[in-house]
Amino acid sequence: MLENVVIAGGGPTGLMLACELRLAGVEVTVLDRLPGRSGESRAGGLHARTLEVLDQRGVVDRFLAAGRPMQVGHFSGLWLDFHRLPTRYPFLLNVLQADVERLLEQWAAELGVRVRWSSEVSGFRQDATGVEVALADGSTIEAAYLVGCDGGRSAVRKLAGIGFPGTPATLTALLGDVELADPPGEPVFMRRTERGDFSVLGFQPGWFRVMTTRYDHVAGRDEPVTFEQLRESLIEIAGTDFGMHSPRWISRYGDAARQAEQYRRGRVLLAGDAAHIHFPAGGQGLNTGVQDAVNLGWKLAAVVRGHAPEALLDTYHAERHPVGERVLDNTRAQTALSRPGAHVDALREVFARQIAVEEVNSALAGMITALDVRYPLGDADPLLGKRIPDLDLVTEHGATRLFTLLHSGRAVLLDLAGDPELAAAARDWGDRLDVVVAKGPSDFPPAVLVRPDGHVAWVASLGVDGLQAACAKWLGPVAG
DSSP states (O other): OEEEEEEEOOSHHHHHHHHHHHHTTOOEEEEOSSSSOOOOOOOOOBOHHHHHHHHHTTOHHHHHHHSEEESEEEETTEEEEOTTSSSSOOSEEEOOHHHHHHHHHHHHHHHTOEEESSOOEEEEEEOSSOEEEEETTSOEEEEEEEEEOOOTTOHHHHHHTOOOOEEOOOEEEEEEEEEESSOOSSOEEEEEETTEEEEEEEEETTEEEEEEEEETOOOOTTSOOOHHHHHHHHHHHHSOOTTEEEEEEEEEEOOOEEEOSOSEETTEEEOGGGTEEOOOTTSOHHHHHHHHHHHHHHHHHHHHTTSSOGGGGHHHHHHHHHHHHHHHHHHHHHHHTTOOSHHHHHHHHHHHHHHTSHHHHHHHHHHHHTTTOBOOSOSSSTTTTBBOOOOEEEETTEEEEHHHHTTTSOEEEEESSOOHHHHHHTGGGTTTEEEEEOBOOTTSOSEEEEOTTSBEEEEGGGHHHHHHHHHHHHHOOOOO
């Protein structure tokens, strides 16, 4: 069986990538070694940039209906104010990963994505024409490309021989979704003690997420995780277990921080936790993976469909590897700022005063939410490489928003000046982009080229020749 793309891993990253590819008309199969959805709650929030990319595809309302907005975030437990963020979504959406996966899988099914459970990748062979993927049951699948979205212990990464350097764990954290007979009167978020720290957060009516962290203790990978361990850890650190009972999910994690040396090796690519792991500080992991997928999807589709050369795939590593590296750095900083002791106490007091400064708060909030990500597309214009804001527009068909124009997953040439020369210059790419003439904000450039992922690839100040060069680079050359 020949597929355009095989994705290993049916979590949020793999599902989002599958949806992006199907929007572009690419045949895709998702493989997962598990027999089905585990139902484990796992991650607990979607940040503003992830909500924006879901809005860019017309599905954000499904997620908003399943979650609860919170206008605050944090950096190492020090509060960040999100309500001033320059977005329609100035909040963290409190929604469990299990619900995110359910909604993404529903959308994927609508688009025709096939998810094969109990399908573990055990090997692959690649050459200049494709990849033969071997499964643990002895069967094989042939594809043009294989993408590993199969988690921190990625089989695809290991089979590809891609290095995963970084720093080892220095702590042990336990997490449990439980019911509490005697919950605290208000949410407890990262209460620090000399024995470690703990949190007690109400997630849904009647049950709570309890977390404990012990520093300078690293549990063995194969050591079992039990409800009793979580209870004992909470009593040791907090002095009470709050009457915890009826666990739904218990897990353990550390602060190992590692990143794949390459996000691409030939016809094999990595995304999400397969490409980067870190301590879940600030709720950045799932969000970074989804944004990996949105960056990669349209590029991979352009190559598979023969519109663009394989070199376009190298821009995936060039753009997303620095983003992942920054996430690793900021989570390392957050764990260092969380440790017990008088020296860290003093550092936190200083840091808290700095976070109270609006400019500092905004900078950290932009980093945690990924709204400040700018890809290295050059310095010829300040907008190049940045995410496009969701502009209010008026076209010949009436009022609309810029993100609505991106629902198809195609590039958009937005002309706010009604310049016919622009449409003429982009005519040869008419099968790959939409030219939209509209009225918009007077303080915005008269024209921009917006990539399918919502980042700016060209601005009017760079001229018509620059527009054609940008189209050729990002959408592929045209015949003649």
